[in-house]
Amino acid sequence: MVRMIVKRVVQAIPMLFAISIVSFLLIQLAPGDPVQAYITPEMGPAEIETIRENMGLNSPLHIQYIRWLKSTLQGDLGYSLVNHRPVGVQIAERLPATLGLMGASLITSMIIGIIIGLVSAANQNKAFDNIATFISYLGISIPSFWFAMMLVYVLSLKLKLLPSIGMRTIGVHTTWDLIKHGIMPTIVLSLQSIATIARYIRSSTISQLKEDYVVVEYASGASKREVLYKYVLKNAILPVITILGMSLPNLVSGAFITESIFGWPGMGQLGITSIFSYDYPLIMAITMFSSLILIIGNLLSDILYGIADPRIKELS
Amino acid sequence: MNSRLRGNLKYQLKQNKLGIIAVIVIAILLIASILAFLAPHDPNKIDIMNSLKSPNKEHIFGTDEMGRDYFARALYGGRVSLTVGFLSMIISTVIGTIVGTISGYFGGRIDSLIMRTIDILMSIPTFFLILILNAYLKPGIQNIIIIIGLFSWMGIARIVRGETLSVKEREYVLYSKVTGEKSRTIMLKHIIPNIFPTVIVASTLNIAGAILTESSLSFLGLGVRQPDSSWGSMLKYAQGYIGDAPYLALFPGILILLTVLSFNILGDIFRVAFEPKANND
Numbered sequence: 359m360v361r362m363i364v365k366r367v368v369q370a371i372p373m374l375f376a377i378s379i380v381s382f383l384l385i386q387l388a389p390g391d392p393v394q395a396y397i398t399p400e401m402g403p404a405e406i407e408t409i410r411e412n413m414g415l416n417s418p419l420h421i422q423y424i425r426w427l428k429s430t431l432q433g434d435l436g437y438s439l440v441n442h443r444p445v446g447v448q449i450a451e452r453l454p455a456t457l458g459l460m461g462a463s464l465i466t467s468m469i470i471g472i473i474i475g476l477v478s479a480a481n482q483n484k485a486f487d488n489i490a491t492f493i494s495y496l497g498i499s500i501p502s503f504w505f506a507m508m509l510v511y512v513l514s515l516k517l518k519l520l521p522s523i524g525m526r527t528i529g530v531h532t533t534w535d536l537i538k539h540g541i542m543p544t545i546v547l548s549l550q551s552i553a554t555i556a557r558y559i560r561s562s563t564i565s566q567l568k569e570d571y572v573v574v575e576y577a578s579g580a581s582k583r584e585v586l587y588k589y590v591l592k593n594a595i596l597p598v599i600t601i602l603g604m605s606l607p608n609l610v611s612g613a614f615i616t617e618s619i620f621g622w623p624g625m626g627q628l629g630i631t632s633i634f635s636y637d638y639p640l641i642m643a644i645t646m647f648s649s650l651i652l653i654i655g656n657l658l659s660d661i662l663y664g665i666a667d668p669r670i671k672e673l674s
Numbered sequence: 675m676n677s678r679l680r681g682n683l684k685y686q687l688k689q690n691k692l693g694i695i696a697v698i699v700i701a702i703l704l705i706a707s708i709l710a711f712l713a714p715h716d717p718n719k720i721d722i723m724n725s726l727k728s729p730n731k732e733h734i735f736g737t738d739e740m741g742r743d744y745f746a747r748a749l750y751g752g753r754v755s756l757t758v759g760f761l762s763m764i765i766s767t768v769i770g771t772i773v774g775t776i777s778g779y780f781g782g783r784i785d786s787l788i789m790r791t792i793d794i795l796m797s798i799p800t801f802f803l804i805l806i807l808n809a810y811l812k813p814g815i816q817n818i819i820i821i822i823g824l825f826s827w828m829g830i831a832r833i834v835r836g837e838t839l840s841v842k843e844r845e846y847v848l849y850s851k852v853t854g855e856k857s858r859t860i861m862l863k864h865i866i867p868n869i870f871p872t873v874i875v876a877s878t879l880n881i882a883g884a885i886l887t888e889s890s891l892s893f894l895g896l897g898v899r900q901p902d903s904s905w906g907s908m909l910k911y912a913q914g915y916i917g918d919a920p921y922l923a924l925f926p927g928i929l930i931l932l933t934v935l936s937f938n939i940l941g942d943i944f945r946v947a948f949e950p951k952a953n954n955d
């Protein structure tokens with residue numbers, strides 16, 4: 359077990375390097391000159407050249423990369439070009455909101471997805487199953503930003519039930535207020551994963567129901583409900599761990615859109631604003647951090663799978 | 675495509691009513707966007723006196739904030755959305771098929787190099803990269819198509835590689851190898867035609883993804899920009915009028931949903947028809 363974990367972690371390292379190169383190249387691709395941000399109209403060409411030299415922009419590309427990597431590894435992510443605050447601090451401020459939203463969505467989509475999938479499989483090709491199948495098609499096809507707009511229109515503008523923007527009401531510091539703000543972003547972010555999880559659970563349950571052990575249980579007098587919840591569920595739920603890893607990219611990409619629509623003060627919203635203001639150090643750091651969330655998530659789901667299914671241990 | 679698969683497809687379409695509806699919806703949207711010029715109003719004619727009129731006999735989708743006919747705008751917007759979806763699908767399908775076939779056929783080092791690269795690309799939030807590139811590059815539909823296409827071939831390549839691995843062990847491929855045919859000829863003549871049904875499934879689902887990506891980009895203001903408009907960019911402007919004119923947000927959204935839904939349903943029908951084993955439930 360420990361060997362497998364160590365192996366997975368070691369495998370993730372070259373991945374991180376590759377991603378760091380991609381993020382670094384992003385700034386090179388960028389139009390315009392990073393020096394622009396520091397230039398005032400009174401500066402002469404000599405002064406601009408000094409700034410350029412000081413910023414290390416005259417060294418060859420690979421030297422610049424190594425220098426950047428060194429300071430990144432030491433935790434120095436540079437300063438925002440817009441508000442000149444340290445990038446690390448800004449991300450640290452935003453991370454809890456993003457992780458909270460993602461965690462809430464992950465839990466919501468697991469619970470709802472598993473229930474829908476199981477009930478669908480138990481009632482295969484009956485009304486509930488058909489409706490659930492169609493709804494999960496809708497779930498993977500609906501543009502999340504549009505779904506968000508419609509929710510805001512109905513729940514905030516018309517029914518005035520939920521706040522449409524932000525994470526807290528100014529001056530109010532209750533958990534209930536936080537939950538009220540979080541409901542719509544969580545629904546929007548989890549919709550697609552609910553649909554994917556429900557579809558997987560449905561088909562894995564259906565194939566489990568055809569296994570020999572199910573026939574044996576029925577033959578020895580177990581009721582349908584017993585077979586389903588006592589035996590099938592345990593086996594059918596295994597793929598959810600893999601889907602958990604698979605739905606992470608959706609959550610990370612989804613967070614960019616969801617957070618900027620609902621003004622949720624997380625990393626995704628910061629990412630979109632940094633793109634519009636061409637704030638390269640921030641853009642690079644956010645690319646790195648969101649990749650990191652993906653890699654760690656996949657790592658965790660691999661390890662969980664190893665714990666849940668002992669057969670995997672021998673394979674690796 | 676051989677006659678057995680064609681037969682399967684016909685059977686599936688007959689069995690699955692949703693499938694027929696999906697085909698009809700796609701056909702209507704395609705024809706409507708091709709014949710958009712027949713729309714009764716000019717999509718760009720500004721008429722401030724008639725701004726933000728709810729749907730009525732004259733303007734069946736109403737008018738937008740500048741009094742332009744929203745129905746005509748939706749038709750032209752659909753043309754842009756569908757074009758982006760189809761063309762970027764073609765780019766990613768071509769790249770994915772070539773890369774996947776090479777990876778599966780040659781195996782060994784080439785294979786592991788390609789597969790690791792795909793792993794890396796898949797653990798970067800590509801949506802964010804697409805956003806960044808769209809912000810850096812000159813705005814234009816052409817760039818959006820290329821960027822989306824270049825970032826969505828990885829899934830197709832993985833599927834194609836898997837299929838190639840099994841096809842390359844068949845007798846006729848082994849035979850052509852023995853008779854000294856060039857690798858390129860074997861891949862083009864024997865492998866790719868055999869995995870074609872799988873490619874069709876993947877590329878149909880890919881269109882759905884590309885249309886969704888384009889609409890999200892345009893909604894955030896980093897995709898299709900003025901003077902062009904797509905369903906996504908129409909929604910971007912509609913957001914500001916959601917209180918007064920909710921229909922501005924309703925129509926383009928429903929059109930995106932219908933299109934993406936139809937391609938997703940169609941893709942699944944292709945899957946069941948072409949890979950009967952894959953889905954017997």
